[in-house]
Amino acid sequence: MGPVLAGVLQLIALIAALALAYVPLGNYMARVYSSDKHLRVEKWIYKGIGADPNTEMRWPAYLRGVLAFSVVGVLFLYLLQRIQGILPGSLGFSSVDPAQSFNTAVSFVTNTNWQSYYGEQTMGHVVQTAGLAVQNFVSAAVGIAVAVALVRGFARSRTGELGNFWADLVRGVIRILVPLSVVAALVLVACGAIQNFSGIHEVGQFMGGHQQWNGGAVASQEAIKEVGTNGGGYFNANSAHPFENPTPFTNLFEIFLLLVIPFALTRTFGVMVGSIKQGYAILATMATIWVGFVALMMWTEFAHHGAALQAAGGAMEGKETRIGVGASSIFAVSTTLTSTGAVDSFHSSFTGLGGGITILGMQLGEIAPGGTGSGLYGMLIMAVIAVFIAGLMVGRTPEYLGKKIGTREMKLAACYILITPALVLIFAAASMALPTPPHSMLNSGAHGFSEVLYAFTSAANNNGSAFAGLNANTDWFNTMTGLAMVLGRFLPMVFVLALAGSLAEQKPVPVTAGTLRTEKPLFTGLLVGAILIITGLTYFPALALGPLAEGLAS
Numbered sequence: 001m002g003p004v005l006a007g008v009l010q011l012i013a014l015i016a017a018l019a020l021a022y023v024p025l026g027n028y029m030a031r032v033y034s035s036d037k038h039l040r041v042e043k044w045i046y047k048g049i050g051a052d053p054n055t056e057m058r059w060p061a062y063l064r065g066v067l068a069f070s071v072v073g074v075l076f077l078y079l080l081q082r083i084q085g086i087l088p089g090s091l092g093f094s095s096v097d098p099a100q101s102f103n104t105a106v107s108f109v110t111n112t113n114w115q116s117y118y119g120e121q122t123m124g125h126v127v128q129t130a131g132l133a134v135q136n137f138v139s140a141a142v143g144i145a146v147a148v149a150l151v152r153g154f155a156r157s158r159t160g161e162l163g164n165f166w167a168d169l170v171r172g173v174i175r176i177l178v179p180l181s182v183v184a185a186l187v188l189v190a191c192g193a194i195q196n197f198s199g200i201h202e203v204g205q206f207m208g209g210h211q212q213w214n215g216g217a218v219a220s221q222e223a224i225k226e227v228g229t230n231g232g233g234y235f236n237a238n239s240a241h242p243f244e245n246p247t248p249f250t251n252l253f254e255i256f257l258l259l260v261i262p263f264a265l266t267r268t269f270g271v272m273v274g275s276i277k278q279g280y281a282i283l284a285t286m287a288t289i290w291v292g293f294v295a296l297m298m299w300t301e302f303a304h305h306g307a308a309l310q311a312a313g314g315a316m317e318g319k320e321t322r323i324g325v326g327a328s329s330i331f332a333v334s335t336t337l338t339s340t341g342a343v344d345s346f347h348s349s350f351t352g353l354g355g356g357i358t359i360l361g362m363q364l365g366e367i368a369p370g371g372t373g374s375g376l377y378g379m380l381i382m383a384v385i386a387v388f389i390a391g392l393m394v395g396r397t398p399e400y401l402g403k404k405i406g407t408r409e410m411k412l413a414a415c416y417i418l419i420t421p422a423l424v425l426i427f428a429a430a431s432m433a434l435p436t437p438p439h440s441m442l443n444s445g446a447h448g449f450s451e452v453l454y455a456f457t458s459a460a461n462n463n464g465s466a467f468a469g470l471n472a473n474t475d476w477f478n479t480m481t482g483l484a485m486v487l488g489r490f491l492p493m494v495f496v497l498a499l500a501g502s503l504a505e506q507k508p509v510p511v512t513a514g515t516l517r518t519e520k521p522l523f524t525g526l527l528v529g530a531i532l533i534i535t536g537l538t539y540f541p542a543l544a545l546g547p548l549a550e551g552l553a554s
Helices: 003-034 040-049 059-082 098-109 125-155 165-190 218-227 248-273 276-302 307-312 324-337 352-363 374-394 407-433 445-460 475-504 521-545 547-553
Strands: 200-206 209-214
Touching (some): 003 165, 059 098, 125 218, 218 248, 248 374, 276 374, 324 352, 374 475, 374 521, 407 475, 445 475
16 A cells, blocks of 8 residues: 555544534533533532632623633642652652743643643652643633623523533533543553653663653543544653554544544534534534645655655655655644644654644644644634625625624724734744744754744744754743744634624524525635635745745745
8 A cells, every 4th residue: 555545544544533523512512511400529529729610601790710711720830830840750850930830831831731841851740640631621712611601692682691610611621621631541542642650760771871751641641632633742752652652543542632622612613502503614614724724744755855865755854654645644734723732743844834734724823623622712702704795795784604794893803813923923033033942943044934934923823832852941932932822812802702792792693695604515615715825824924935945945
């Protein structure tokens, strides 16, 4: 079997697995967030934190819950790293320095999981399990909660109430993320991923020196890393490391894990708004972009010119031989079109155009299918904009799901789509203009600029992956990427929740002959076009200086 055919067959198997999980998981999540019953363990948690899960919240109260919970998470994780040197199970590692502690705390709380350090040489067992792994669960649950609040904004009328943040948060963790992660961890352990709390030990000689590895609760963290679209790896090599991702099967399984909730949330959306077809329209938009990007990536990585590349069956630099070009291409596209950031190959070693595809995937806003929750609410914001564009074409007040899209709604949607590009471009420009930051670039020219552009695109979009050539463990990059992660996570949530509150207060608008049918293929095409055009107009100059210049020159 040739490598191209193997890649295509893996893609088909992945699509089939996602299709099988779509309806049951989507329906289950809709029941979770629509139920008025609480599990016993959930009641204990509510009592412990002093929250009343039956109290409905308007959008400012919901937002305060999101922000307060996240601030506490940042402070706790920062403190845990700063005192690591005196904690049991530290493996002899010292406390993490302030700039890196800030960056890492912000990174994991914002669901970015950007890592400017070597995991196996920096973090002990307590920080990994009680700090980083816990944030993998709760940060993912926060994203789903915000998405569900927006869905309620479309589903409800004549009320500003969006549900209860604490109930949505706890249910997301207890009823969705924990069960899926337990099953996933068992599968990974059965297939060879490690799960222990062993210390550092030598495993042999390497280039004249001793090679050392430490163990850890790797499989359990790998599971939630993918299920929650987090991406932070236990080891610096991330999912290219055989302890995290031992076989081609586990590689495909991990891709399935990082895609299954974001895709299934479109079914949850359709059920909660009372129109399954609306969910399918959003699903079709996400799937069209995802499949298109996978096809482009495989083409760039398999068909690149050069005798060495053709002899190897594709651009194998930076890729694991046990995984191959096809599976690495699927993983790279999936991890950058979601907010996962995990890698099973090194994106800096992709072809010039291939690296550009990973950057563009994040610059779309990670909405195809996006992160846990963030992908859905990002796509719904783009749907609001597409409806507005269609309304301008026919001179009619735009409507979406029975709600009028007026001045207030469009201002909020516009702020949402402008904030992340502004962060990316301003921080990248500052890093190139100042004298010191460019010293962190391993490469000069177009590829060096791509390293910086990728870093801030990843941080502001809460992805977390990186072009490996950039030394981001400096005070400048630790601080600036940390700020980009905070602003890129929480400012969009402000606009999403404000939009949800505005929609929930409206009276439903009856469907007429002039209403745009947003469940039809025509709207799906309009939405795909709007996403690509808006992203292209925003980022084309920066892409032309980086990956496009490199790709055309090679």
